[in-house]
Amino acid sequence: MPTRILPAVGDADAVRSLTTLLSQLPDAEPVAPVVDSTQLVDTLARLAAESVDELPEVVVVHERIGPVPALELIREVALRFPAVGVILVTSDAGPGLFSAAMDSGARGLVALPLSYEELAHRVQAVAQWSVGVRRHLGRGSDVLPGVGGTVVTVSGSKGGVGATVTAIQLALAAGASGRSTVLVDMDLQSGDIASYLDVQFRRSVVDLAAITDISPRVLADAVFRHDTGVALLLAPGEGERGEEVTDRAARQIVRALRSRYETVVIDCGAQMSGASAAAVEMADTAVLVTTPDVVAVRGAKRMVRMWDRLQIRKAEETTVVVNRHTRGTEIQPPLIRRITGTAVAATAVPANYKELQGAVDAGRLHELDSKSAVKQALWALAGELGLVKAPEGAQKGGGRARGGDRGSLVFRRRRDGGG
Structure with a gap:
């Protein structure tokens, strides 16, 4: 042979x-x-x-x-x-x-x-x-095209477009379907998942940054088990400590999480760092959230072009999710697709912040009413992205298998003054 x-x-x-x-x-x-x-x-x-x-x-x-x-x-x-x-x-x-x-x-x-x-x-x-x-x-063994679970990153085209709410609901939907799920706050300077879910915590992603061999026990010590069953790996309470999570550390953390959980949802925020760039590059699916207004869509286009220039991810390998969508707005999903050159999720999230406000203010986003149109849309989006257990033969969409780390390294070099 x-x-x-x-x-x-x-x-x-x-x-x-x-x-x-x-x-x-x-x-x-x-x-x-x-x-x-x-x-x-x-x-x-x-x-x-x-x-x-x-x-x-x-x-x-x-x-x-x-x-x-x-x-x-x-x-x-x-x-x-x-x-x-x-x-x-x-x-x-x-x-x-x-x-x-x-x-x-x-x-x-x-x-x-x-x-x-x-x-x-x-x-x-x-x-x-x-x-x-x-x-x-053994022939035909279960060697997977990745190490363990599916990694999905959620980024915002700018601040305030709803990336964190989207990430939380995607993780909750995956967990509710029976998948072991971890939600990671990689918005290292200003991440606020803990506030949305009413969590008091001591450990954060920073505690894993200096560990070169992240064992299951070390990982278990760093995550917070939420009442919903979803594991949380949170951003540091002191934003300046976020710099301790380098792109190399982020890659190690993502690999460790992927090997332990079926679904890894990472909130990358709207500001790109070496760590978030590494996560986006390694993701099976990269979601970019925008609202249907000129400023946010321009931000989405700018983000997509930056990812492409830094060789993090190509535009056509990114899935844009339109949040606060209304039929009457001038900017509709097909136009956003043409402007950004990305795929656009078939599921748009309706503009109904009043449904969210009480749960957000109380820090109980996980208790959002199941009748909420926003929650229903986001859980439908989780199904579209393949994050919930589907019937036999169902197709997983919205992503690609990735595993190299080139974009994060390029970003680090340019951030440090090279290139």
């Missing part, structure tokens, strides 16, 4: 030299190379969704792959696709990097300039390891 090898190389010259050598290896079947980290993870996710047997046995990652650094990419691949063996190609073959690569999950390291003998030996060894893992897992 030929060994399928997927090269991940960003440099054109390196692609040619690597693919030439790979094509000369005995029983090798190189597939079309991918040119960046997100394309690699997307390709593997698509193949894994069909079957673990569709995955290549070997992935060869070049040290200059981008935008995500090679070791972080290897760690992501090893976590999400444990039946794939990864080889790092690098000009630094010293013991320090070798150890770091193995810690990240690589199965081998090949030094530059490439040697046919070394590459052949390493590919053969890693391919045998991969076949052994698949035999142990």
Whole structure:
């Protein structure tokens, strides 16, 4: 059986030299190379969704792959696709990097300039390891295209458009349908989910920021179990501490939550930080809430374009939700779709703040009347996005499988003055 090898190389010259050598290896079947980290993870996710047997046995990652650094990419691949063996190609073959690569999950390291003998030996060894893992897992095993549950981010086109209310109701709907659900407040400076749900808390997302290996017990200590059954991971009470949650920490936190809960809903607020950028980039579904007015729709367009420029998420991979919708307004969902270039949810949330005001003022948004048109719309939206348990054969919509982290890293570099 030929060994399928997927090269991940960003440099054109390196692609040619690597693919030439790979094509000369005995029983090798190189597939079309991918040119960046997100394309690699997307390709593997698509193949894994069909079957673990569709995955290549070997992935060869070049040290200059981008935008995500090679070791972080290897760690992501090893976590999400444990039946794939990864080889790092690098000009630094010293013991320090070798150890770091193995810690990240690589199965081998090949030094530059490439040697046919070394590459052949390493590919053969890693391919045998991969076949052994698949035999142990069993054919058709439940290796998922992601680690565990579904991640949905909710962002606002500007402040006050209803992103937090939307995130809360989506989480409540998912939890009520029987899914284990966590609601995360990633609006780190001004998040207020605790006030909406009348929660007094000591722990917050900041308590996980400095932990490199988030165990289930550590995670359980940080979340607050709400009366509704939904777990809460809240923003810090002191907004300035939000800076402690870096994009790297956010990625670790999201991965830990995804492995523990069926549904992870993250309120990212309306201001983008490195942490929220990481969450949006990693999400299966990214929701952007807007109201049907000129200022908010311009904000939505600006946000979508910024995500695209920073390679966080493409416009067509974002779902806009129209809040406070009325039939009489001049700006309707089809126009918003054309302006932003995004998908627009079929479910629009009606303009009826009076239904919400009492529950919001009392901090009891979870007790919103089931007859409320706003609640009914938001729970219908949860169904549209695939967050509630649906009958057999129902299709999940509104998202894509993602796992790379390129956008958050680009954002961090630009925020720090680079690029």
